[in-house]
Amino acid sequence: MADTKMAPAIVIHGGAGVILKERMTDEVEAAYRKMLAASVTAGYEVLKNGGSSTDAVIASIIVMEDSELFNAGKGAVFTHEETVELDASVMRGSDLQAGAVGGVKKIRNPVKLAADVMNLSPHVMLMGEGAEFFAKENGYELVDNSYFHTKRRLNQLRKLLGKDEVSALSETEHDDYEIDENKLGTVGAVAIDQEGTIAAATSTGGMTNKRFGRIGDSPIIGAGTYADNSSCGISGTGHGEFFMRAAVAHDICARVSYKGISLQQAADEVIQDKLAEMGGDGGVIGLDPEGNIIYSFNTPGMYRAAIDREGKLTVMLFKED
């Protein structure tokens, strides 16, 4: 019998928005490129060693959650009340299993908890203190909300609210793009492992200045995240309300399944045509069952990186990169 293992592949994003070379210092650009490469490599190592695509996307996203550069985990944006509230989701394409958490304040790596909801609970989605109680029951050490706080994000909130208690930033704490990142910062990963199983995951702090327990698309299966071995895996980043209303991630997979078009074409139809017509900004990354990697975004740029089935690493920030 022939060896049926396939070469794995992985693609990640760190948010979409007005990401333009002319608005970025060389130092900041280098910092993003380095962190995106570290993130995608962490996931690829899992895949190369025979690990699952679920473990791979978690490994990649943890690198971005632990980095202050992205709106997820440490360095996430502040709510109206100057706290950080995090959402994440994971889906596995072999059996359509999924897990998600929303509005958690004390979980260092929400993507890991979303995976544990998938693997250890009969539920798909757990919210807030309930999700944290589940985490404690499963051995998680809760962190204080201040762990996530950064001066850069607090300044973004206070500027937005017209407050003047803004602190000076060090050189590495650039504060560009804050307006776009109000809505569009999110991280995600999609991978296919040697068994051919696709997994997708997304993690975010949501919108700067969010109120009322607002939940965006990142923890919603079908909106920000979807994975089905028969069509594709998708992770999205953008103005969450539009992604929910258009069921972006599921719609892309549905177009692949039912229209028989390529994943690139399906993603472009949803992101460039439908979402743009609705007025929604953002983008997606994706992988099809053959391991082909796609990007589609209607913003000036998207932080993104991939390692394809040939093992080739790509890191891109701008539209033309």
Added chain:
Amino acid sequence: MADTKMAPAIVIHGGAGVILKERMTDEVEAAYRKMLAASVTAGYEVLKNGGSSTDAVIASIIVMEDSELFNAGKGAVFTHEETVELDASVMRGSDLQAGAVGGVKKIRNPVKLAADVMNLSPHVMLMGEGAEFFAKENGYELVDNSYFHTKRRLNQLRKLLGKDEVSALSETEHDDYEIDENKLGTVGAVAIDQEGTIAAATSTGGMTNKRFGRIGDSPIIGAGTYADNSSCGISGTGHGEFFMRAAVAHDICARVSYKGISLQQAADEVIQDKLAEMGGDGGVIGLDPEGNIIYSFNTPGMYRAAIDREGKLTVMLFKED
């Protein structure tokens, strides 16, 4: 120019499960039939008077939320902590606008709040205390959680937990079906108004004995509720985790759009084939842009009623009804 107004139609459900004639007294059956007729008629009156399909589905669902017979609003099931936590969502098919609330404890009619999230906030989904704060800001009077409590539901929880503090029920408080209703009780409505706009809405108390801030499919746009004038409107009821993983409501609309099949066939493919293969119980109601009404469920029965474009009222409980 010809009058382009179309005759309206509406369909509702009050949950799916092991609903069998031989397990129901005549009195209980009559009570359900009467309340289903009252609910669908309330929505139809709105439509007949030129009101919107959104207002119609809200009117129908409020009747069921206010009735103790259904697992929504008053009479909803208890959580593990002996409280009631409610979820609801609304979607309008003309512009894909949507609103949802999850985990609210003090809102008498969650479906109304979901519609206000759609109409009065820039967001799609608000959770828990945040949603209640938004309600207060918009003039809602909050009710005490005890408003929702019924002896019948408390008994269901305590029996499930093996506790013996179960109270005697009066004749009208039947306690059949508690096991199925742990998972499958939900109410919903889909309507098309004289302008041809489809709206769908769903409301629920979720699962008996739920913990950890568990959120099911009812407040998830694409899972329990979807409406798109170009394909269909859907409201689902069933084992929510499966509805979320299969993105049931959006998948049915996507099959209509991209496969060009009828709504009945699309719903049957998802409910009878896909969901059943995954092991998920439940059903949906739906309407297509021509006002054709469909039901599809893989359980022994579903509480359901409709008034079609000819004004004909139908009320059904069992598979053969």
